[in-house]
Amino acid sequence: MTPRKIYDLTDRLPFLINRVGAAMVDFASPGLKHFHLTIPLWRMLAVLAHRGEMRQVDLADATSLDPPTVSRLITGAAKKGFVTRTRSNTNNREVTVRLTRKGLGVVEDLVPKMLADEEAAFGNLPAKDIALVKTVLRRMYQNIAEHRGHAAADVPGGPRRPRKR
Secondary structure: OOOOOOOOHHHOHHHHHHHHHHHHHHHHHHHHHHOOOOHHHHHHHHHHHHHOOEEHHHHHHHHOOOHHHHHHHHHHHHHOOOEEEEEOOOOOOOEEEEEOHHHHHHHHHHHHHHHHHHHHHHOOOOHHHHHHHHHHHHHHHHHHHHHOOOOHHHOOOOOOOOOOO
């Protein structure tokens, strides 16, 4: 019996994006393991190194991780000495997270490897093509958020929304 061509998964964008993401995780994992980091913890530390001190809820948005996961990551990162957390004086449920010198050192040590891994994945793709892919992926993310009835800022990983203080 000849197979019917109903849906070629290997030609579908979600599959291709997932496959590249999984390959990048595999590529990065050995460097992260040296520092006892997971991909989600790396993302959290990298965001804190880039943006500085953040509220836990904003960190969840910025990393596209759900708040309970971020809470667990912060607890583990604090035990390792990578971050400190401070409760708000005005709202007992609000926590601010800051990278420590140790955490910043880990990020600074890992950045060259992570950039080299990206460079290897990009191969000889022209910079304009890489920029276009990033633009398209960001727009797709916005489209999905809008389709779900959310502003992109209401979806984890979307643009930061202003918070009442």
